[in-house]
Amino acid sequence: MKTALLDGLLAGAAALGLSTAAAAAPTSADIVKAAEGRIPQFMSCLREQKVALVGAHRGGPLAEHPENSTVTFDFTTSLAPVFIETDVQQTLDGVLFMNHDGVLDRNTTGHGVIAEQPWARIAKLKQRDPTGQPVDQNPPTLGEMLAFAKDRVLLLLDVKPQTDASLLMAEVDKAGAGGRVMFLAYTIQQAQALRRAKPDAVLALPVFDREQLAKAKAAGLVDGKLLAMVRPGDVDATFIPDLEALGATVMSGTYASAKSPDALYRTRADAALYQSFAQQGPRLMVSNRPLAAAEAMLADPTYARRLHACGVGR
Secondary structure: OHHHHHHHHHHHHHHOOOOHHHHHOOOHHHHHHHHOOOHHHHHHHHHHHOOOEEEEEOOOOEOOEOOOOHHHHHHHHHHOOEEEEEEEEEOOOOOEEEOOOOEOOOOEOOOOEHHHOOHHHHOOOOEEOOOOOEOOOOOOEHHHHHHHHOOOOOEEEEEOOOOOHHHHHHHHHHOOOHHHEEEEOOOHHHHHHHHHHOOOOOEEEEOOOHHHHHHHHHOOOOOOOEEEEOOHHHOOOOHHHHHHHOOOEEEEEOOOOOOOHHHHOOOHHHHHHHHHHHHOOOOEEEEOOHHHHHHHHHOOOOHHHHHHHOOOOO
């Protein structure tokens, strides 16, 4: 399966007259190498070049590849130039590990509320893939995930609201990962707590309208370290340029509706779905179909060149 997907990406580039060498780059490792220690400056270059990175939502789960699993992350990053969005939960005894839901039932062989259970119990569970089948993978800790990602991929940590900000940042610092990790907060208060724990943190925050923008500005969160979560189809034509003028970088999901690129993309002939979405302003596009999204972006013969201008693949 891996070979077929890679061959598809290379064939798409070759059909447009790109060399195999050009198609082989950029990579996920190239992205984190270009961004590490300078994420705000890297985001500024993406805005300047009007180029979007593809993000693998929960790592891009597939059959036999669970969400929030290092096996899945390894599979996705071996095939496409992406960053990875992954979810952090906290156990009863303060262990941080990767799981989306606040309960164990859907994603693991366990049951019950995560916050009410100790890590010793959760650590023995198996993860489930999107079909519900258990696989031979245990839920990884945040420490294990950060170690895996080193030199491989840029991470966006979706920090669930009950997660202790100081504990999270201490774990990130322990791993020496502060320069290669971004953080997603749900509220102004949570974002402020993350910034107090780590003042230079690059934060994603919902900024869906001008009222939310005003609140984020009043809280001192709108700057070059902000990833503003926006739905391009729901805002006026000046909203995204206004955000960029304030130094923020726009992040959007490509899976929000039945008319989204993730829902409609079928073959490389549909590449314009993702390309047009990117042209609306998002510089980070989080996708449930990251391999398809990356295939579509690589079909643009200028894509690799614009990423290269930001240090990706140099």
